Amino acid sequence: MKTSYTSKVAGVLCAIVLVALAILFLGQKKVTAAAEGKITGTVKLDGQAPHQKPIDMSKEPSCAAIHKDKPVTTESVTAGANGGLANVVVYISEGLTGNEAVAAPSTPVEINQKGCQYLPHVVALDAGQHMKVVNSDQTSHNIHPQPTKNPEWNKSQPPGSAPFDVTWANPEVAVPVKCNIHPWMRGWVAVVKGPYAVSDESGAFSLSNVPPGNYTVTAWQETYGTQTQKVTVAAGKPASVSFTFKAK
């Protein structure tokens, strides 16, 4: 009687282990099979964006001259047309099995220092993906990211010097970037694993190469923080998700 019970338990355990293995195996197969899945959507701002202060660049005449006609403002909230919210990083924070992150995109992203601003203001990239740092200005910049999960570095880039290349080993959303010479300069580098996107002027974004599965999608905005949503991507059918940040 007793032995039969333990054998039963053992049998059930074996079955559970087998099922788990099968799920793991199938899951992996799913990932390698389909990589065309998509998650699209928009990010909206509910309410009035906070006032963006104009930036005085008179201490850097070469940059002030560039913005002579249209003074630059801070970019802590970039609201676009139709209530769209730009510069929001959207990425998959849960549900990836890890396989899709192995191959970081081979094309580098670029961050350009132009008119004493970072263009784009928010850069997203895959851990391990290359980032090209360019200085298009007639002045020296020092590019000084302040990460917490990656090593902090600080490099000078005088006018006319060649672009340099960096990679980030660890996911971190997001790393503030500053230039000590021009204290108004502020940019962000979001390091993620797997598909990512940054919302455009209308708030639209599109995550590609998402295999079918259940995911948690996170949207990060520099002033408002993060929001998450659950999404299911079915084979051959793009999923859609929308985020709304309340203006504060």
Added chain:
Amino acid sequence: MRTDLLKLLLGSAAVLALSVVSPAQVTQFDEEQQLGMESHIGNLTGHANKAKENYRRYCLGCHGVSGDGEGENAPWLEPKPRNFTLAQFKCRSTPTGTLPTDEDLYDTVGRGITNSNMPAWFPLPAQERADLVAYVKHFSPKWKTEKSGAPIEVPAEPQVTPERIKAGQALFQKLECWKCHGVEGRANGVSADTLTDDQNRPIKPFNFHDSARFKCGTTNHDLYKIFMTGLDGTPMPSFADNVKPDEAWDLVFYLRTLQPMPSKERQIAKQLGLKPINPNAPAAPAPQAEAPSAQPAAPATPAAQPDATAPAAQPAEPASQPATPDGAAPKP
């Protein structure tokens, strides 16, 4: 059968409970593990667990029990004590963004940091300083997961020549060192007032007229390393990408001319009649071509019209006028 099932449940509950309790034990275990940290300086091996008492006696007051730089003296100190948990250090021989070598930390402990409250711990025996280096390292797990950077290569110091000093000045202009350090190295550049460190605390650029000693050492070799590696955690970036090793020596020699103590470099600069750079000059001219005299009183204001003042200032004999008002004993 029922009781068996109950036992099984109880057993698994016990296992679960244990795994919940364990985090406290893990951190305890980690601390023990971290205290196994070593440092290797030449043929000295430092052991963190041997430095406990020395740290408590000499370091804790400023750097804090947990090495976070929040010791009880910290609120009254400027600049603030180093936070060892971040494993970020100014004085390195390694590229920006990498950990320093054990020797770098050992040198800092022994030398102290000029213009700060960090004294030189040279009086402590070498072995005890090596132990303290290991103790400093035990505060951050980074020392287990990352390797120290490879020290940058510093070529042998060449002879100082007038050409090298002139080339160094051209670099000082081109790299825009003066944006923070000022045209005469008086820490009064246009960006000097808004500088902040990585904790967003105000920080001052180095004033070359203040001291013969730099933050990370006194020698030309130390000065070379400062701008080629950058001082991580401060606004001072690394210039390694844009300055060739040989050019770096030119800049070293020029920076020496800004300092108050008598030196060969200063003498040559005087013979050359070297004037402070003009921040308004176009990007790539020969600095000597139009050498307009920048006013020492307001060197940072770009509003000064060089054209208007140049004719009046130029006839003045350059050699008879030291470039800096506080020039050390301007005897011909």
